[in-house]
Amino acid sequence: MMILDVEVYTNYFLVVFENDAGKIASFEKTDDEPLNVARVSHIMRKNLTGGFNSSGYDLIMISAALENRDCADLKRISNAIITSNLPPWRVARDLDIRMLSGIDHIDIIDVAPGQASLKVYAGRLGYPKIQDLPIPHDAILTRAQMDEIKGYCINDARVTRTLFEALRPQIKLRSEMSKEYGVDLRSKSDAQIAEAVLRHEIEKITGNSIRPPKVADGTTYQYIDPGNVKFQTPELRDILARLTAHDFGLAGNGSIQMPDWLRDTKIRIGTSDYQMGIGGLHSCESGQSVRAGSSHILCDFDVASYYPSIILQQGITPDALGDDFTSVYRSIVERRLAAKKSGDSVTANTLKIVVNGSFGKLGSKYSTLYAPNLLIQTTITGQLCLLMLIERMEAAGAKIVSANTDGVVVFAEKHLNDAVNDVAFNWMIDTGYVLERSDYRALYSRDVNNYIAVKNNGGAKRKGAFGEPGLSKNPQFTIVTDAVAAHLSGASDYRDVIRKCRDINKLVMLRKVTGGASWRGDDLGRAVRFYYSTDVGADETIDYSKNSNKVPQSDGARPCMDYPDEFPADVDFERYVGMAKLALKGMGYA
Secondary structure, eight states, X not given: OEEEEEEEETTEEEEEEEOTTOOEEEEEEESSSOOOHHHHHHHHHHSEEEESSIIIIIHHHHHXXXXXXXXXXHHHHXXXXXXXXXXXXXXXXXXXXXXXXXXXXXXXXXXXXXXXXXXXXXXXXXXXXXXXXXXOTTOOXXXXXXXXXXXXXXXXXXXXXXXXXXXXXXXXXXXXHHHHHTSOOTTOOHHHHHHHHHHHHHHHHHOOOOOOOOOOTTOOEEOOOOSOOOOSSHHHHHXXXXXXXXXXXXXXXXXXXXXXXXXXXXXXXXXXXXEOOSSOOEEOOEEEEEEOTTTEXXXXXXXXXXXXXXXXXXXOOOTTTTTHHHHHHHHHHXXXXXXXXXXXXXXXXXXXXXXXXXXXXTTOTTSTTOOHHHHHHHHHHHHHHHHHHHHHHHHTTOEEEEEBSSEEEEEEEGGGHHHHHHHHHHHHHHHOOOEEEEXXXXXEEEETTEEEEEETTSOEEEEGGGSOOBTTBOOBOHHHHHHHHHHHHTSSOHHHHHHTOOOGGGTOEEEXXXXXXXXXXXXXXXXXXXXXXXXXXXXXXXXXXXXXXXXXXXXXXXXXXXXXXSOOTTBOHHHHHHHHHHHHHHTTOO
16 A cells, blocks of 8 residues: 655645555655656556545645646645635535546545544554644745655655554455445445445335435424333333423434433432433442442443344334335344354454444434434433333342443342342343343442443453543553553552553653644644653643643643653653542542
């Protein structure tokens, strides 16, 4: 694969290619030097190419450059793409750009999770060099500045290559799916794949082209009693009655509006409070520490494939897809389960994307899967069934210590273990859904979305702020959460974990800074990486360039945009120790 990246100035155009071996080929156009059109066109047509946001920018710019437009015209096109509210393809059409044909290209901007900039992904990947555009985009470049921009562009291409490597399993899976369905899915997100596959399969059955439905202003939807929810208390029966009587309206973006009365209602069961919403149910605990010890059980009951199960059970279909949606969706779910059972992980993982990704499109008014009625039927049914499980567990003498979207954590005396299992079994019979149990030694929660659960084998399940680093979240002093997890699981003392750390990537925070940041007079860019230093004053901060306000949590921090060759000698380990101590306190640990 040839990774490509483009830079455009009023007097300079550059396209850079990097091959699998890391070799760079760069092609420039200036007011005095023409672009090697034949060579660039050959590379594009004879190789699989890849980029980041390349379908919406780089490919358009390369196509325009191959038409021998001058640099000033290319800069006007670039500005139009970046500043226009129109889709890039409309800009290309309106400016009469003939798009390069016969190319094989993958754009990973939608494949990568988290919807971040390339600079932020560089930080999440621990890439050694994070560099923002070093020269203002509207500058007239000197020859020396052109060389500087070339170095910047090459770094971007290499970051893109690193991101491609991190996404290799996802891209391979998309390639296999593309062959199976005859649709190019390699540059699509999970939700986009689900929509494309379901639309393709239904169009194959009906022979009709499917387009997103048009929903009239003022349309409202009713939640239908699902038939599998039976409450014991009048309070919960009243909530069910109010939900079925409510007219759910749409916001301007086509999303379902949550009723004010539901937003303001805290549901009390036992000694815990729960909050319903369009997105899902959650409990309201904070600063909580729960240990099983020798006299109690602590177990997590998760509902397997919760939303897909509800979608199939309720029998409501998206308007644009009609009755064939249910049969096609069911066949995909059943194929996935059969593949999973037989050990065919490729097919199972392929179809998992379709099954789970489809839900994300139910609330998008631009999608052929748009179905507000199915969205509320799915999410509200899921919440009511969880409340029914919570009510039954509490009635059996157990305590629910946490609940969130598709599962609950149960704390009970050991002699109630059989009763807890009986409640779970009967709930599965009554609802038609499947529960999966996991047992814990302890649960430490800052709140419902941020916690560490210690498994019986000593491992830890980490969520939210305490989760493992990855492409979906910015690093936030990972050593602190690593140390806390090790301490809570009994593996190591948190102070020792921190003081022995020699991995700079675990000591940094990455923050997106709107408008860019500066430190000691140096511009740092819009993605800032820093660590705490003993050589920086406690009152010295990294600041927003536009207003000199402090970048949060940057007191006493040293920027680390380029990783040093050797581990820095000024790391303030004791500050990280103090942060870990506070985190433990905030989780109810004593």
